[in-house]
Amino acid sequence: MIIIGERINGMFKDIGGAIKDRDPAPVQEWARKQEYNGAHYLDINVGPSSAEPVEAMKWLVEVTQEVSDLPLCLDSTKYDAIEAGLKLCKQPAMINSVPAEMPKMERVFAMAAEHGAEVICLAMNEEGIPKDADIRVGLAAELVATADAFGITPDMLYIDPLVLPCNVAQDHGPEVMRTLREIKVISDPAPKTTVGLSNISQGTKNRELINRTFAVMAMANGLDSAIADACDDELMAAVASARIILDMDIYCDSYVDVFKQRNR
Amino acid sequence: MAVEIQKEKYRSKVGEVVLGATKDQGGTRSHTITVGGESALPFLHFEGEIPNRPVVALEVWDMVPDWNPCFEQYFGDVYNDPAAWAKKCVDEYGADLIQVRLKSADPDLNDTSPEDCAATVKKILEAVSVPVIVIGCGKAEKDNTLYTPIAEAAAGENLVMGVGELENYKAVTSACMANNHVVIAQSPIDINICKQLNILITEMSPAMSTRIIIDPTVAALGYGIEYSYSIMERARNGALQGDKMLGMPMYGNAGFESWRVKEANILTEEQPEWGEQEERGILWEATTAMAYLQSGIDILVMRHPEALKVIKGNIDDLMKDNSY
Numbered sequence: 364m365i366i367i368g369e370r371i372n373g374m375f376k377d378i379g380g381a382i383k384d385r386d387p388a389p390v391q392e393w394a395r396k397q398e399y400n401g402a403h404y405l406d407i408n409v410g411p412s413s414a415e416p417v418e419a420m421k422w423l424v425e426v427t428q429e430v431s432d433l434p435l436c437l438d439s440t441k442y443d444a445i446e447a448g449l450k451l452c453k454q455p456a457m458i459n460s461v462p463a464e465m466p467k468m469e470r471v472f473a474m475a476a477e478h479g480a481e482v483i484c485l486a487m488n489e490e491g492i493p494k495d496a497d498i499r500v501g502l503a504a505e506l507v508a509t510a511d512a513f514g515i516t517p518d519m520l521y522i523d524p525l526v527l528p529c530n531v532a533q534d535h536g537p538e539v540m541r542t543l544r545e546i547k548v549i550s551d552p553a554p555k556t557t558v559g560l561s562n563i564s565q566g567t568k569n570r571e572l573i574n575r576t577f578a579v580m581a582m583a584n585g586l587d588s589a590i591a592d593a594c595d596d597e598l599m600a601a602v603a604s605a606r607i608i609l610d611m612d613i614y615c616d617s618y619v620d621v622f623k624q625r626n627r
Numbered sequence: 628m629a630v631e632i633q634k635e636k637y638r639s640k641v642g643e644v645v646l647g648a649t650k651d652q653g654g655t656r657s658h659t660i661t662v663g664g665e666s667a668l669p670f671l672h673f674e675g676e677i678p679n680r681p682v683v684a685l686e687v688w689d690m691v692p693d694w695n696p697c698f699e700q701y702f703g704d705v706y707n708d709p710a711a712w713a714k715k716c717v718d719e720y721g722a723d724l725i726q727v728r729l730k731s732a733d734p735d736l737n738d739t740s741p742e743d744c745a746a747t748v749k750k751i752l753e754a755v756s757v758p759v760i761v762i763g764c765g766k767a768e769k770d771n772t773l774y775t776p777i778a779e780a781a782a783g784e785n786l787v788m789g790v791g792e793l794e795n796y797k798a799v800t801s802a803c804m805a806n807n808h809v810v811i812a813q814s815p816i817d818i819n820i821c822k823q824l825n826i827l828i829t830e831m832s833p834a835m836s837t838r839i840i841i842d843p844t845v846a847a848l849g850y851g852i853e854y855s856y857s858i859m860e861r862a863r864n865g866a867l868q869g870d871k872m873l874g875m876p877m878y879g880n881a882g883f884e885s886w887r888v889k890e891a892n893i894l895t896e897e898q899p900e901w902g903e904q905e906e907r908g909i910l911w912e913a914t915t916a917m918a919y920l921q922s923g924i925d926i927l928v929m930r931h932p933e934a935l936k937v938i939k940g941n942i943d944d945l946m947k948d949n950s951y
Contacts, residue, residue, distance in 0.1 A: 613865045613873065615822035621872060 364578070364602050365588035367436045367457070368393075368402030369561070371427060373410015373419070382409060382419050387426040394431040401623035402593035404457060405431060407448065408438035420444040424451045436483070436590070442470050449478045457481040459590070460523065463488045463502040463509075472513040482510065483521045483557055486542065492525045494534065496541035499524050503542075504549050517550040521557040521588060528565040529573060543584040560591040560598075575601040582609060599623055632951070634674050637867040640666035641925075642837055642874050643679070644809060646724065646787055647758025653783035653807075657756035660724060662840075662925040663876035668863065669923045673950040680946045681920055683935055684760060684928045685722035686882055687712045689739070689747045690731035694930070695892050697905040701932050709747055710754035717755045720932040721939065726760040727751055732773060733764040741773045745780035752784060760787040760928070762811070767795045774802035782806045787878075787926075789813065790842060793824050797831070804832050811878060813842040816851070818858050818865075818873075825872045836871070840926065845879035847888045848915045855879070859922040879919050882930025885912035913937040920945060 370393045373379045381389040394405055405427060409419040416439060424435060428451075437448040438459035445458055460483035461471035475482045484506040486492075486499040493499050503522045510520055524542035527535050539558075547553040558581060564573040575598045578589060582605045591598060603622035606612045615621065643664040648654025660682055667675025691706045692698075701720075705712035709727060716722040729744045731737040739747075748761055761777055763770030774788060775798075789811025791799045796812065803810040812828055814821035821843055829836045843862065845855045859877055866874035885891055891908035893901065901907055912934040916927050920941065929935045 613822055613861065613870060614819045615826060615872070616819070617823060617826045621822075621826065621870075 364582055364586065364606065365403045365557075366401060366593050366599070366602070367404040367406050367459075367557070367588060367590040368397030368433075368593040369406050369559075369590050370397055370592065370594065371405055371423065372408040372438070373413055374408065375410075379410050379412070382413065382423065385422060387429070390423060390426050391430045394427045394433075397593040398431050398433050400593045400596070401599055402433065403588075404436045405433050406436045406438050406459065406590055408459075409444065416441045416444040417447045420448040421451060424448045428453055438590075442467075442474070445471075446474050449474060449480060452478070455479045455481070457483060457521070459483040460485050461506070463505045468506065468509045472510050472515055475510075475519070476513045476515055481519045481521060482515070483523055484510075484554075486522060486524050492527065494532075494538060496524075496538045496545060499538070499542040500545045500549065503546050503554065507550050507554055516552065517554040518552040520554040522546050522554050523557050523559065526558050526560075526562045526577075528567065529563050529577075530565075530567050540580065540584045543581055543586055547585050555587040556585060557588040557590065558586060560589040571595055571597060574598060578602055579605040582606075635667070635671075637666055637675055639867055639869040639871075639874065640664060640675070641863070641866050641876060642871075644837060644840060644876050646760075646785060646809060648783055648785035652785070654785055655752060655756070656758055656784065659785070660758050665863075665923070666867070668867070669921055670945045670949070672948050677946065679925070681925050681927060681942055682723040683916075683938055683942070684724045684726045684926060685716035685720060685932070685935060686880075686928055686930050687716060687725055687727045687751065688730045689727060689744070690737060692730070695886060695904075695908065697908065698931070710750040713751045713759075714754045716932075717757055720935060722757070722935065724758045724760060724926075725751065725755055726762065726928045728762050728764075729770075729773060730764050732769055733766055734769055736764070738769075741776040744773050745776040748777050748786075749780055752781060758785070758787070760789070760811075760926075762789045767792070771795065771798035774799045775805075778802035778806040778808055781808070785809065787811060787840060789840075791824065791828065793820050793827075796824060796828055800828050800831050800835065803838060804835060807838075809838045809840055810835065811840050811842045812875075813844060816844045816846070816854050816858055818843075818861050821858070821862060822865075822870070822872045825875060829872070839875045841873075841875045841877045842879065843877060845881060845884055845915075845919055845924075847881075847884040847891075848911055848918070849890060850884070850888055852915060852918055856918055856922045859919070859924065863923040876925035877923055878926040878928070879924050880928045881916040881919060882912055882928055882934070885915045885934075886930055909933045909937070913941075917941055 377389040436457040437445045462485040486502045563577045564570040603619045641663040647656035647659045664678040713725045731739040786808045790813040812824045862873045891911040895904045
């Protein structure tokens with residue numbers, strides 16, 4: 364499973380402060396740590412309260428790239444900030460994210476096509492997050508079809524079925540699992556899938572246990588990637604184990620280390 | 628509308644390993660041999676690169692071997708002289724490289740000393756200019772005493788030395804690390820152990836990751852060849868999908884295994900309906916080796932010069948570009 368390291372996010376106090384003071388140290392430390400622990404992409408998010416999201420995004424991209432060669436996942440609802448970041452990325456990036464809404468899809472898919480970027484697509488629209496798997500899959504199909512019109516193949520898309528906390532929307536769980544399975548039959552090649560892993564455990568106790576349980580269940584239903592805490596060793600070990608059980612990696616006694624060290 | 632041919636896309640490729648060293652590189656070989664580097668399944672030139680052809684070694688023992696009498700006409704005159712034997716393998720029979728098996732070191736046979744074994748290896752290195760593989764007698768306790776003296780005596784030559792196993796890899800790996808040789812990592816037809824052993828060797832020194840040859844253990848035709856084949860196929864698929872700890876070139880003793888089985892050895896008079904013994908043995912060895920070429924082997928160790936000839940012709944054919 365592709366791990367998109369979630370930690371460079373202005374929502375966290377240390378990163379928020381670093382952005383404000385333009386202090387690269389905390390950002391670069393988390394970039395290194397996440398890469399060392401096996402992240403495949405680094406999510407870059409200036410945080411919800413940034414007063415100057417475009418400038419902050421440009422700065423985060425630059426200081427992150429000084430210490431890591433991992434591809435970046437530019438995470439913002441402000442598309443100007445994403446576009447400014449894309450121009451600075453040394454290698455094809457990922458855009459996080461676009462819902463099944465016009466004109467947002469037009470804006471995002473146009474810049475994705477221009478920069479060769481992958482796109483995280485949210486299975487929601489103006490009406491919010493649907494509960495039913497059928498409606499989620501319908502929105503995914505809409506995203507795939509619209510991207511196709513911009514010349515973006517489905518395998519460049521990561522559909523996020525959207526996960527709500529399990530303590531407030533418990534009935535969404537099985538629908539998310541079904542959505543993950545059915546997204547794979549929308550097109551050939553199939554789109555990829557992703558989730559914001561920690562959403563499932565918001566407001567609960569045992570957050571890490573719930574996160575990693577969800578991760579392996581979702582993997583069994585075809586999940587390709589997750590925005591997650593790459594420094595959660597138990598999570599990474601659970602993902603490595605799920606990959607063995609799903610025959611995605613060849614077993615050896617050191618398989619957990621091998622999974623984490625793959626980038627090194 | 629033009630038909631678009633679907634081709635498999637591989638994410639990674641097999642690592643390349645260099646065998647032997649020339650004078651410039653600190654050795655005395657006339658040339659080096661590079662193995663590995665494949666970026667597609669065996670000989671699918673249309674899907675990737677097969678940059679290095681598989682190579683074929685002939686076996687040399689450091690004592691008179693207990694082989695089938697049919698080998699006497701080829702090697703009988705040199706059975707007592709490993710250096711002359713090696714030279715004959717290269718000059719007359721066209722071996723790409725030599726594998727010397729230090730059989731006489733076996734404590735139950737001659738119990739040859741490490742120093743004498745090292746001297747034998749030196750003589751062979753002087754007699755031939757091709758890269759050389761050195762393996763012990765097969766008894767780990769004794770073999771562990773041989774590696775360092777040989778590695779030091781042949782420092783700079785970039786030998787291939789073996790074998791390291793899961794329970795016994797440190798001695799040979801240390802000897803190879805200290806003197807820049809290549810190690811054979813042997814696993815008992817078990818992909819999990821194969822991968823684990825490569826990890827352990829690499830943990831001793833990351834530099835060893837380009838100095839490992841996988842010996843997945845091969846079996847002869849009729850004696851479990853399909854198990855070895857499947858393991859090698861799985862390892863190679865893993866390598867092409869990016870599993871670096873399986874991305875090393877592979878090696879197998881096709882000759883040794885083939886000439887252990889009754890189908891190669893039973894005399895013509897005993898089984899006339901099986902056909903003439905020597906021809907049967909050659910075919911048994913060549914067929915075994917051919918199967919391993921198809922499963923991705925990079926270094927074949929053969930025994931019979933005629934089987935070697937068949938296999939080299941086979942490799943010539945398989946290396947012809949079939950891309951489109």
